[in-house]
Amino acid sequence: xxxxxxxxxxRETVLMDDRFIxxxxxxxxxxxxxxxxxxxRFIDVGIAEQxxxxxxxxxxxxxRIPVVHALAAFLTMRAFEFIxxxxxxxGLPVKLIGGVPGLLSTANGPTHQAIEDVxxxxxxxxxxxxxxxxxxxxxxGLPHVLANPAPVYLRFNxxxxxxxHDRSFAIGKAEILSRGADVTIVTYGTLFTEACEAQxxxxxxxxxxxxxxxxxxNPVDKDAILQAATDTSLLVTLEDHxxxxxxxxxxxxxxxxxxxxxRFLPIGFDRKWxxxxxxxxxxxxxxxxxAQIKTKILEEWxxxxxxxxVQ
Amino acid sequence: xxxxxxxxxxxxxxxxxAALEVRRQVLRMARRGGCFVGSAFxxxxxxxxxxxxxxxxxxxxxxxxxxxxxxxxxxxxxPALYATLGEAGFFEPVRLMNxxxxxxxxxxxxxxxxxxxxxxxxSLGHLLSVGAGVAMDCKRTGQRNRVVVLSGDGELNEGSMxxxxxxxxxxRLDNLIIIIDRNRFQANRGTEExxxxxxLAAKLKTFGLSVCTVDGHDFRAMAEAFTGFPAALGKPxxxxxxxxxxxxxxxxxxxxxxxxxxxxxxxxxxLMRELDEQQEGANRADHDV
Numbered sequence: 001x002x003x004x005x006x007x008x009x010x011r012e013t014v015l016m017d018d019r020f021i022x023x024x025x026x027x028x029x030x031x032x033x034x035x036x037x038x039x040x041r042f043i044d045v046g047i048a049e050q051x052x053x054x055x056x057x058x059x060x061x062x063x064r065i066p067v068v069h070a071l072a073a074f075l076t077m078r079a080f081e082f083i084x085x086x087x088x089x090x091g092l093p094v095k096l097i098g099g100v101p102g103l104l105s106t107a108n109g110p111t112h113q114a115i116e117d118v119x120x121x122x123x124x125x126x127x128x129x130x131x132x133x134x135x136x137x138x139x140x141g142l143p144h145v146l147a148n149p150a151p152v153y154l155r156f157n158x159x160x161x162x163x164x165h166d167r168s169f170a171i172g173k174a175e176i177l178s179r180g181a182d183v184t185i186v187t188y189g190t191l192f193t194e195a196c197e198a199q200x201x202x203x204x205x206x207x208x209x210x211x212x213x214x215x216x217x218n219p220v221d222k223d224a225i226l227q228a229a230t231d232t233s234l235l236v237t238l239e240d241h242x243x244x245x246x247x248x249x250x251x252x253x254x255x256x257x258x259x260x261x262x263r264f265l266p267i268g269f270d271r272k273w274x275x276x277x278x279x280x281x282x283x284x285x286x287x288x289x290x291a292q293i294k295t296k297i298l299e300e301w302x303x304x305x306x307x308x309x310v311q
Numbered sequence: 312x313x314x315x316x317x318x319x320x321x322x323x324x325x326x327x328x329a330a331l332e333v334r335r336q337v338l339r340m341a342r343r344g345g346c347f348v349g350s351a352f353x354x355x356x357x358x359x360x361x362x363x364x365x366x367x368x369x370x371x372x373x374x375x376x377x378x379x380x381x382x383x384x385x386x387x388x389x390p391a392l393y394a395t396l397g398e399a400g401f402f403e404p405v406r407l408m409n410x411x412x413x414x415x416x417x418x419x420x421x422x423x424x425x426x427x428x429x430x431x432x433x434s435l436g437h438l439l440s441v442g443a444g445v446a447m448d449c450k451r452t453g454q455r456n457r458v459v460v461l462s463g464d465g466e467l468n469e470g471s472m473x474x475x476x477x478x479x480x481x482x483r484l485d486n487l488i489i490i491i492d493r494n495r496f497q498a499n500r501g502t503e504e505x506x507x508x509x510x511l512a513a514k515l516k517t518f519g520l521s522v523c524t525v526d527g528h529d530f531r532a533m534a535e536a537f538t539g540f541p542a543a544l545g546k547p548x549x550x551x552x553x554x555x556x557x558x559x560x561x562x563x564x565x566x567x568x569x570x571x572x573x574x575x576x577x578x579x580x581x582l583m584r585e586l587d588e589q590q591e592g593a594n595r596a597d598h599d600v
Binding site: 021040043046051053054057058059062090 | 448477
């Protein structure tokens, strides 16, 4: 559907604006092709995430905009304090690109599972968090988060797109794909594909189902979430992240802050890591395929049927 | 830079006087809520040397693009930096009367609210990476700015320091100087009693750095060490500065329990007298040579 790739878009951006520097802690998967064309604006510091982030802060002090690549787990956890202290305290425009976050670590096992990354990054004052739904969504949002002066954590996701996304993008704005009277699925990142499947299956089963791709988790689109909580009978959050600190927490915080009661089904990892394996197998094993999500939502729907207001 | 080798006794006395004033200011801050006097005193002479004789900095234009960068990585020594910046004219020294006052930013760790402070510090093992990033960008763009990072020796316990040493050497950052304030103390114990660093110079050399050892209280020795910078083309320079924690006050030198000092008026007066006496002694000894 899209004609370019992350690597190409980043190359164009960097070549057009000499403030940009591409940095990595020897994680070149998404930027391998940039080595030859960027010269000394491609900096690989080796397997040293802490120094990577510290050096990026130093580059930013010189007016550069470092686009920093490392595996999401090591970037957000090994280097957490460097992100918080060197980048966060001064709000330096460092762009942190976390590779293979969430389910995308597939068969690597728990060491590589960044499923608390959103919790960590959104806790840093001023840190933007962008979690694209797929490759197309990534490419739509990338120019915006690179152009914005705030530091950003980008939860890298280049899964193939299953829909055509809204090309308009704004910091802190969700993409509202549809509204539903019965159920609204609020999601971000990796599981967007499965959310689309679940929505379609639920519609077939006769429910009116809304779907929100949040895009950004910080700042988050409060209005979109509150609207969904008000308009819909059952609010579902879907994420490949620990429930603690992720979207479940964000929505809980919002509902409490606005004294809004809502029937609420959180789907994510509840204090456990996931079984490693090929992506489709992991998704199936963890009950996160479109069909399995549909079943979970339908069960919740039936279970609480007696409380449902007559419409 | 001054013609350092030609420094006269008078030049040296001027530097000593500046360092004495820095130490006095630190004690005044210790009177106003306490501060890390020992750590500040061990690097006071280094800071005075750098700001009077080495760094190309412009107090009226602290963000001048041609300036040299100084990063204090051992952040708790900041009273000495504040006092040095005040002496150098980055702000009015009277501002240091605001030490620990909630409405100002003269607190226990460096922060950029004070003109001349390039970056905040406090968490150890950070500013060598930050400095290396700055040095890399200066080098990459052909700028002549030099970057000086002052680190503690206890700080070398942090793994991130060694990451940054390796990377600085790999990228041949010969515009980067790392001064290690080798006072042989960390918070509670001597460095060699806890996690021994020695043989430190040899370790750093094998990391690909150019290492020189200097007396961090001897202005002439420092001038000689820094005049030759960069000591080796293509290599970052490490200046291993042997220092004494609490230098200038025999009553607190080497004392583990004086890591942090909060003093009252009476002690301030006594320590001020002691500072002056030691200074006079040092100057007299020089004249007698």
